[in-house]
Amino acid sequence: MAKNRLNAGHSVDCSVVVIGGSTGSIDVLLRLLPALQPPLSFALIIVVHRRNTADSTLAHLFSLKTSVPVKEVDDKDVIRPGTIYLAPADYHLLLERDGTFSLDDSEKINYSRPSIDVTFESAADVCGSQLVGVLLSGANADGTAGLKAIKSTGGFTVVQEPNTAQVGFMPQQAISGGVADNVLDIPGLIRFINDLNTTRSR
Amino acid sequence: MIEEEEIDLLLKDLYEVYGYDFTQYARASLKRRINRLWTLDKFPSFAELRYRVRSDPDYLKRFVEELTVNVTEMFRDPTYYRTLRTEVLPTLTAKPFIRIWHAGCSTGEEVFSMAILLKEVRLLHKSILYATDLNPEVLESARKGIFSMSAMKQYSENYILSGGTTDFSTYYTAHYGRVKFNEELAEKMVFSTHNLVSDRSFNEFDLILCRNVLIYFTKTLQERVLTLFDESLAPLSYLGLGSKETLKFSSIQSRYKQLEGEKIWRKIG
Numbered sequence A: 001m002a003k004n005r006l007n008a009g010h011s012v013d014c015s016v017v018v019i020g021g022s023t024g025s026i027d028v029l030l031r032l033l034p035a036l037q038p039p040l041s042f043a044l045i046i047v048v049h050r051r052n053t054a055d056s057t058l059a060h061l062f063s064l065k066t067s068v069p070v071k072e073v074d075d076k077d078v079i080r081p082g083t084i085y086l087a088p089a090d091y092h093l094l095l096e097r098d099g100t101f102s103l104d105d106s107e108k109i110n111y112s113r114p115s116i117d118v119t120f121e122s123a124a125d126v127c128g129s130q131l132v133g134v135l136l137s138g139a140n141a142d143g144t145a146g147l148k149a150i151k152s153t154g155g156f157t158v159v160q161e162p163n164t165a166q167v168g169f170m171p172q173q174a175i176s177g178g179v180a181d182n183v184l185d186i187p188g189l190i191r192f193i194n195d196l197n198t199t200r201s202r
Numbered sequence B: 001m002i003e004e005e006e007i008d009l010l011l012k013d014l015y016e017v018y019g020y021d022f023t024q025y026a027r028a029s030l031k032r033r034i035n036r037l038w039t040l041d042k043f044p045s046f047a048e049l050r051y052r053v054r055s056d057p058d059y060l061k062r063f064v065e066e067l068t069v070n071v072t073e074m075f076r077d078p079t080y081y082r083t084l085r086t087e088v089l090p091t092l093t094a095k096p097f098i099r100i101w102h103a104g105c106s107t108g109e110e111v112f113s114m115a116i117l118l119k120e121v122r123l124l125h126k127s128i129l130y131a132t133d134l135n136p137e138v139l140e141s142a143r144k145g146i147f148s149m150s151a152m153k154q155y156s157e158n159y160i161l162s163g164g165t166t167d168f169s170t171y172y173t174a175h176y177g178r179v180k181f182n183e184e185l186a187e188k189m190v191f192s193t194h195n196l197v198s199d200r201s202f203n204e205f206d207l208i209l210c211r212n213v214l215i216y217f218t219k220t221l222q223e224r225v226l227t228l229f230d231e232s233l234a235p236l237s238y239l240g241l242g243s244k245e246t247l248k249f250s251s252i253q254s255r256y257k258q259l260e261g262e263k264i265w266r267k268i269g
C-alpha cells in the first residue's frame, strides 16, 4: 500500500509528517505516540511551544511513550524515516534540501521560538507534496500561515477539531483561514497518521 | 518568495561587488532572511532588490546586518556560565595572561557577561577579551556597552542562575530606559571586525567562544572555522559552542575532550 486514500479525495505519499501544537497539544501527543505502529515509513517532526529552557525533559517524556526513537534535534542532524524529531527550545527548526535539519535563533515569530509557521514553511519548501502538516490545540495564531504554505506546494493538511482541543483557537484559525484539508478528533488523528505509515506491521 | 536561482544571483553579487561570501551559509535560514527583507523593505520585484543591493553601499550595510541573525542575550544558558565559572576559569588562574576570543559576538552581551564573570573570580585584570564580528554595526553598539533596560530583569535572573551572587544592578547605571555597563568591565575588551569565512587566525587563545554562529553555516564552512579555531587554541585551552552545536562532525574532534554536560571542549591533543 504505497498510497492512502483520504476523505478529501487526495492520495498522499508522504515522507515527512510535521505536527505543530501549543497549549493543550502535549496531552494529544502523549495519546498519539503510544498508538503509533512502528516502524514508521516517514520522519515525524514535532514542534511545540514551550518555555525556553534548554533541558531535554520533553524529549525524554515522549521517548517513554513509544518505541520509535525520539530525538531532540541538534544542528545538522540527518532527517531519517522511522524517527521522531522534536524541535529544541529557543530555536527555529528548518529543513535543508540535502535532507538535514538546520537551526536558527532569529526573532520570535508569533511570540514563539520554535515557531510552527517557520518549520511548516521550510518543510513545505523542501518536501512539497511529500509532506503532511498537522496542527493541534493552542491559544496562538501560529501554524495557519504554515499550513497555507504546505497546501500551496502540494502537501496535505490536517487540523484537530477545535471542540476536541483543550484550546480551540489555533486549529480554529486554520479552519477559518481555509487551510485545513481535513478536520479530525483525536482518535481520528491517530488513525490518520497510522494510515500514512506504509511499513507498519499488522 | 525568492527562487533558489535568485538567491544564487544575489550571493554572487555580494561576493563580486563587496567580497562578502555567503555561499556556504545554511540555505534554509538564509532564504528566510532574504524573504523577510524583501517584504520588510517592500521591493516590488527581485530585480529591484538586486539592483538596490548592487548599487547602494548604504543599503548593503543594512542587508548584511539583517541577513545575519544578531539575536543575543546576557548569561544565555546560565548553566554554561556556571561551568565556565566553576570548572574552566579556575584552571586558568596560574596563567600570566588570559586571552579570550568571542567570535561572532554580536552586540556584546556575551562579552560583558564574561567580563563580569572574570571580575568575580578576580581574573579580569589579567585578561584580554577579543570580540569580533562580521558586522561593523553590531560592534559599534557592543563598544558602547549600552543595552535596553527592559532586558535587565531576565539578565539578572540568568546571572543568578549562573551562580552570580552580587546585586546585578551594581554593574550598570540606568538612564532613560537604557543601561550603561561600568567602564571598568569594558577596559579589557578589544573589538574588531573579523570574517570567519575569509579571515585568518590572529592570536593564540586560552578560551574561544563561538556560540550560535556555526548553526548558520554549512558543514563545509563549519569545518573551515573549527580548523581556524584549532589553529588558534593553545594546549589545554577551551572551545565553547552554542547549546545545539557540536564538534561531532569535525576532523578536529579527536584532539578535544568535552566537559560533562556542556558544549565546552578542552584541547588535549
Ligand SMILES: C[S@@+](CC[C@H](N)C(=O)[O-])C[C@H]1O[C@@H](n2cnc3c(N)ncnc32)[C@H](O)[C@@H]1O
Pocket (backbone or CB within 6 Å): A105, B068, B069, B070, B071, B072, B073, B076, B103, B104, B105, B106, B107, B110, B132, B133, B134, B135, B138, B194, B195, B196, B197, B210, B211, B212, B213, B216, B242
Ligand atoms: C546569533 S548571533 C550570536 C551572538 C552570541 N554569540 C550569542 O550566542 O548570543 C550570531 C552572530 O554571528 C555573526 N556572524 C555571522 N557570520 C559571521 C562571519 N562570517 N564572521 C563573523 N561573524 C559572523 C553575526 O553578525 C551575529 O552577530
